[in-house]
Amino acid sequence: MKRLALPVFVAATFLAAFVLFAMQPFAGRALLPQYGGAPHVWVTTAVFFQVAVLLGYSYAHAAPKRLSPAPLAGLHVALAIVAFIAFRPNGLVGAAALGKLLAGAPPGVRLLCHLAVTVGIPAFFLSSTSPLVQLFVTRTKTISNPYYLYVASNGGSLLALVAYPAVVEPNIGLATQSAWLRAALAAAVACVAASAWLGRLRPPDGAPDAPSPAPTEARASGATGEAAEGSPAAPDAATQWRWFLLAFGPSLLLSGMTLHVTTDVVAIPLFWVVPLGIYLVSFMVAFGRYGQRISGPVRRMALLFGTFLICAMHANVASLWAILPHALYLLLAATACHSILATLRPHPVHLTRFYFVMSLGGAAGGAFCSIVAPLLFRDLTEYPIAIVLVAWLLVDGTDRLRPWFLAIPLLTGALTYGLSQVSQRCALTGSTAAALVFGPVILLAHGFSKYKNRYALAVAGIFVASTLFLRGDLAYRNRNFFGVLRVVREGNGRFLSIVNGTTTHGIEDVRAPGTALSYYHPTGPAGDFFGILNQQPPGHRVFIIGLGIGTLGAYAAPEDRWTFFELNDLDVYLAKDAGYFHALSSMRAPYEIVVGDARLELEHRTAAAGDADVVVVDAFSSDMIPIHLLTVEAVKLYDFHARWAILFHLSNQFADLAPVTAAAASAVGMSSLVRTDLELSPADVGKRASRWLVATRDPQLLRALAQRNPDWVTPAPTRAPWTDDKADVLSALSAKTPH
Numbered sequence: 001m002k003r004l005a006l007p008v009f010v011a012a013t014f015l016a017a018f019v020l021f022a023m024q025p026f027a028g029r030a031l032l033p034q035y036g037g038a039p040h041v042w043v044t045t046a047v048f049f050q051v052a053v054l055l056g057y058s059y060a061h062a063a064p065k066r067l068s069p070a071p072l073a074g075l076h077v078a079l080a081i082v083a084f085i086a087f088r089p090n091g092l093v094g095a096a097a098l099g100k101l102l103a104g105a106p107p108g109v110r111l112l113c114h115l116a117v118t119v120g121i122p123a124f125f126l127s128s129t130s131p132l133v134q135l136f137v138t139r140t141k142t143i144s145n146p147y148y149l150y151v152a153s154n155g156g157s158l159l160a161l162v163a164y165p166a167v168v169e170p171n172i173g174l175a176t177q178s179a180w181l182r183a184a185l186a187a188a189v190a191c192v193a194a195s196a197w198l199g200r201l202r203p204p205d206g207a208p209d210a211p212s213p214a215p216t217e218a219r220a221s222g223a224t225g226e227a228a229e230g231s232p233a234a235p236d237a238a239t240q241w242r243w244f245l246l247a248f249g250p251s252l253l254l255s256g257m258t259l260h261v262t263t264d265v266v267a268i269p270l271f272w273v274v275p276l277g278i279y280l281v282s283f284m285v286a287f288g289r290y291g292q293r294i295s296g297p298v299r300r301m302a303l304l305f306g307t308f309l310i311c312a313m314h315a316n317v318a319s320l321w322a323i324l325p326h327a328l329y330l331l332l333a334a335t336a337c338h339s340i341l342a343t344l345r346p347h348p349v350h351l352t353r354f355y356f357v358m359s360l361g362g363a364a365g366g367a368f369c370s371i372v373a374p375l376l377f378r379d380l381t382e383y384p385i386a387i388v389l390v391a392w393l394l395v396d397g398t399d400r401l402r403p404w405f406l407a408i409p410l411l412t413g414a415l416t417y418g419l420s421q422v423s424q425r426c427a428l429t430g431s432t433a434a435a436l437v438f439g440p441v442i443l444l445a446h447g448f449s450k451y452k453n454r455y456a457l458a459v460a461g462i463f464v465a466s467t468l469f470l471r472g473d474l475a476y477r478n479r480n481f482f483g484v485l486r487v488v489r490e491g492n493g494r495f496l497s498i499v500n501g502t503t504t505h506g507i508e509d510v511r512a513p514g515t516a517l518s519y520y521h522p523t524g525p526a527g528d529f530f531g532i533l534n535q536q537p538p539g540h541r542v543f544i545i546g547l548g549i550g551t552l553g554a555y556a557a558p559e560d561r562w563t564f565f566e567l568n569d570l571d572v573y574l575a576k577d578a579g580y581f582h583a584l585s586s587m588r589a590p591y592e593i594v595v596g597d598a599r600l601e602l603e604h605r606t607a608a609a610g611d612a613d614v615v616v617v618d619a620f621s622s623d624m625i626p627i628h629l630l631t632v633e634a635v636k637l638y639d640f641h642a643r644w645a646i647l648f649h650l651s652n653q654f655a656d657l658a659p660v661t662a663a664a665a666s667a668v669g670m671s672s673l674v675r676t677d678l679e680l681s682p683a684d685v686g687k688r689a690s691r692w693l694v695a696t697r698d699p700q701l702l703r704a705l706a707q708r709n710p711d712w713v714t715p716a717p718t719r720a721p722w723t724d725d726k727a728d729v730l731s732a733l734s735a736k737t738p739h
Contacts, residue, residue: 005142005198009133012191013149016129017156019184023126024049025164026089026181027119030174031111032628033599033724041111042272043370043481048115049123050363056127057359061352064135073196076132080189080196083125087185088118089178122185129192131355136199138348146348147287154283161277170728235346235353243354244361246341249390250334251365254279256383257326259369260313263380263483263501274323278331286338295339299394302332303449306391307442310462313383333390340393378478384463392456399451408454409461415441416465438462476580482568483621487580495686496580498549498571505571505620506549506581507686514586516554517686519651525675525692528712529647530555532704533614543612543641545598545629546619546649547571549581556589563612564591565598567619599629602637615642618649625650625657627729631722635664635695645696646670651689655732658693659718665695667721673702673712 028045063072130153137146168177235243258275285291309329346354365386373382419437428436445458475496476487486499490507497507497518507518520526530552533540538559544552547566556562566572572593576584584591594601598619605611615638619629628634630648638646646665650657662672674693693715694705705712719731 008194012195013133014152014156015188016126017153018160019188020126021157021160044111050366052123053127054359054363056124057356060128060131061356076196077193080192083122084189086121131352133195150287151284154280158280173725243357246337247358247361248365250337251362253386255369256386260383282334282338286342291342299336302336388460395452397450408457412458412461413465480570506551513582518688519690520551521687524677528708541612543615545617549575550583553587558588560589562591564593610643612641613644616647631724632664632667633724636668648693650691658715662715663718663721670695674715675712
């Protein structure tokens, strides 16, 4: 029986984790067209699944206390069957009646309710499986250390995480995914049912008891009295608090690093897979066979590298290579924290309590970053907070707080400020400036690395000083659910720009606010298109998806009517009411601003076919257009409204979107031309390189564009277009040509 039991337990743990982590991206991807706006859909979906894990671990901790093995096995099998019946993937893919029922509720509430109804019970069941199966292993004494199954659980999670963007999404449509996911859930249910049946059995006579913690480990785990002699006493409150913090810190670091890199370093679709994969690997290493042996060296490396990460954060380099310091630190820091967690794990009798507290810390870290931080901070402050917290957690030496410790952050902060002034006077920028400002102060801070509180205060002083004094020409900064927007002065105050991360979304000349600059310059592709439009009879109706600062309004004629669709209300405030930008007030045509997801808003107007001459797609999430705005279904909707043409702004750093956009236009019967404008002469003040694509049914427009500028060319042949059912994002990244 033992030979049979172990493979069943491993399969149940692995499959449950695999299906759970495949279900999360599937649910988020399926709901994008219905709720719009990739950022808040993905964030809300992640929070939902974190809560599901917490609830599942809570059930796994509470149920064994109240039920003997046989009733517990029966309860979990019943839950497995209910989860399989309740899984409604078609409710995600298709139009759900729930959306109509909750039409008046905020989008976030509707999304959470939609997830709860369609995947809530399966997510709850799958989350509870890993700790319960490990408890079954403990009771049957199948193996001496049930915590090794945690490695199998994280292995299943990692495999699903890598497979979804690399294999599943590019090749399998959502309808087929839902069928396969249901089959995988059935297999997981079968394995879990077998595990529950085996878990109700008594161990064979003579089977060894599960090992108690070693004496040093027992003391670290908070065991006292009888616990030190080997009996499974419950861990004390101080130990459980350490569990919570050691889970909270890496979770906060994961969320903060993901937001920082995708907004301030490189904005790449699906990048969230990389840090989450690293996070799962850290669990596998920490709870594996050699986790405790490498704990000390990894901890020292994380402390050393954490201070140098400060320099990387202020280098202001937008490059794929700039990701590496952040990814390496996340791996080291998370592995170090989780190795300490593995050292503090209790007797297997208390493993469900251990996993419950861990999940509570992990969920709290994610919730703080996605819900609390946007309310408290105007910038991505949670990332530096996570680095300071992890530094405090990893230092071995303890030191009682004393009043003179306050001099430490003042010292590191003052040195940071002084070196920043030297850097500015020497006109240093980028990596050179970061090395000068932070190199000496990092070495100073590392001198305190033997003492927990002193080291954390030293690092905190650096971050506070860099926030207060290294603002450069920042005029305004604020944050909401959709991210951080900054207003920056350029050209000795002549220009104001609105910036999201490393991406500029509009530039205004304060001397001539009605001038089209940046990507919208008159000598660029946008200037070509609107030059031809304004040669037509007056009175055009123009829909603009994405506001920025309203720069395109410079091309509006008095007889025109323009409508801007903008998802981010903070962007609307900055462009219209904050007093920084005047492009909208300088418009010669009347305009209106509709706040909401453009695709959803246009769907509500389906009774008015051809109610616009032109639809311009100029919406960005940091550096990328949200996927659901470039699918065949989206282009069909734009074509329904636009009588003459659709203009797509495709400029970005890491993806070639022209082929898939042209393929989507071709799928609805439209022809396309694309122009990549790299000509930036000194005379074109305020101009930025850009790429635009025009889709139309009017051959005269295409001929006029080609005559106006020979750089308007037919897009290169492509593979299948993106649809709401399937989108191969990775191929667009690999096909990128610099511009």
